[in-house]
Amino acid sequence: MLFRNLVIFFLSYVKFNNCFNIGGFKIEWPTKLEDLNLYCKFKECCNDNWIKYNRVRLVKNLTDRVYGQPLLNEAVDALSAHFNPYYPPTKALTLSFHGMTGTGKNFVSKFIAESIYKAGSKSKYVHHFIGRMHFSERSKVHEYKSDLYSWLKGNMSDCPQQLFIFDEVDKIVPEVLNAIKPVIDYRDNVDGIDYSQSVFIFLSNTGADLINEHYYDLHMSEGKSREQLSLTDFEWLIKKGIFNEEGWLNKENSYFINIAKKVYYFSFIGSFYQFISTLGGFHHSDTIKNNLIDHYIPFLPLEERHIRSCIREEFRLKSVTNPRKEHIEQIMQYIEWGPDSSKTFSKTGCKRIGQKVALLVAKYYKQYFTGRDEL
Ligand SMILES: *[C@@H]1O[C@H](CO)[C@@H](O)[C@H](O)[C@H]1NC(C)=O
Ligand SMILES: *[C@@H]1O[C@H](CO)[C@@H](O)[C@H](O)[C@H]1NC(C)=O
Secondary structure: OHHHHHHHHHHHHHHHHOOOOOOOOOOOOOOOHHHHHHHHHHOOOOOOOOEOOOHHHHHHHHHHHOOOOHHHHHHHHHHHHHOOOOOOOOOOEEEEEEOOOOOOHHHHHHHHHHHHEOOHHHOOOEEEEEHHHHOOOHHHHHHHHHHHHHHHHHHHHHOOOOEEEEEOHHHOOHHHHOOOHHHHOOOOEEOOEEOOOOEEEEEEOOOHHHHHHHHHHHHHOOOOOHHHOOHHHOHHHHHHHHHHOOOOOOHHHHHHHHHHHHHHHHHOOHHHHHHHHHHHHHHHHHHHHHHHOOEEEEOOOOOHHHHHHHHHHHHHHOOOOOOOHHHHHHHHHHOOEEOOOOOOEEOOOOOOHHHHHHHHHHHHOOHHHHHHHHO
16 A cells, blocks of 8 residues: 555656656656656756746846837737747747847847746757858858758757747858758647747848838938837838848849849840749748748837947946946947938947946946955
């Protein structure tokens, strides 16, 4: 009797504490009894304790630390929908962030990682690829493609809730990204692997000039404030930008158009070129829209008031709650403004402001260091 109870106890214990059976078929039982309760307490596991989306935290972090990006609400809503426990997703969530440097794209992906994983961006379920570092050599395209595909598959079979961040997408050899296609399509179960629960975030400067120009137009000529803008003001534009700029997923597309152009030049069938280019553009944007990217999020260029907020925040992070006015102005001197002579927005956003602030704090706010010096 006692033995039977012990067995039942043991089995229910295993059932509630093991973290190896979630991904599907690959079941590895812990070999030591004490591992059962301790392992997942201290080491990251694929369970609710370690992976739990927290919208409130995300919104708070974005409001506190990211300036002038009202259109990010769309990304927050998309994530909340993706992690809605009552309506499980039918495909992996794919977000594409576009905008110039320093507008907060990396920052936001970090906050997203923190809002999903207890271990934040250090989680073993968060993967950060940088175009220029990981996938930029054309000669290695086949190797990249098969590596990437097996990593995606391998990780997702370990745990279906993974976050993949692809930074500098414009530097990635376009064919490499095709390895992702089968994984983010509307098929939630391939080879027993659940692909529908992951999140993919693509970061690039692609379309940044168009976003800036369009923002400038809406703002200056139509007098719209940034809070009045909606995603529809920009989404079509980003797609257009993706098609017109090199890289990203448009290689086949531009190849197609180049051939059509040749046809046009050499056989003077102008309407044929027109037909092909609309067909090509439409076809590809449709593919991107339906199979690959769920939401394009533009990052708007930052104005003076946003840069001032960044500077204050950087001071606050270094415990200076009341920076001197002249020091804020001193940092403002470093900022380059554009477009042209209009000085409407910063050309580098909030980039490198942290370092400038650190220097001033070390130089002029010695009282914040004396405590430590005396130790
Ligand atoms: C994000 O928000 C949480 C609380 O909501 C806070 O503990 C954490 O420090 C914030 N992260 C950053 C980088 O500000
Ligand atoms: C998971 O992805 C990483 C790259 O982030 C890779 O190095 C690793 O081998 C992958 N794991 C599996 C089991 O495929």
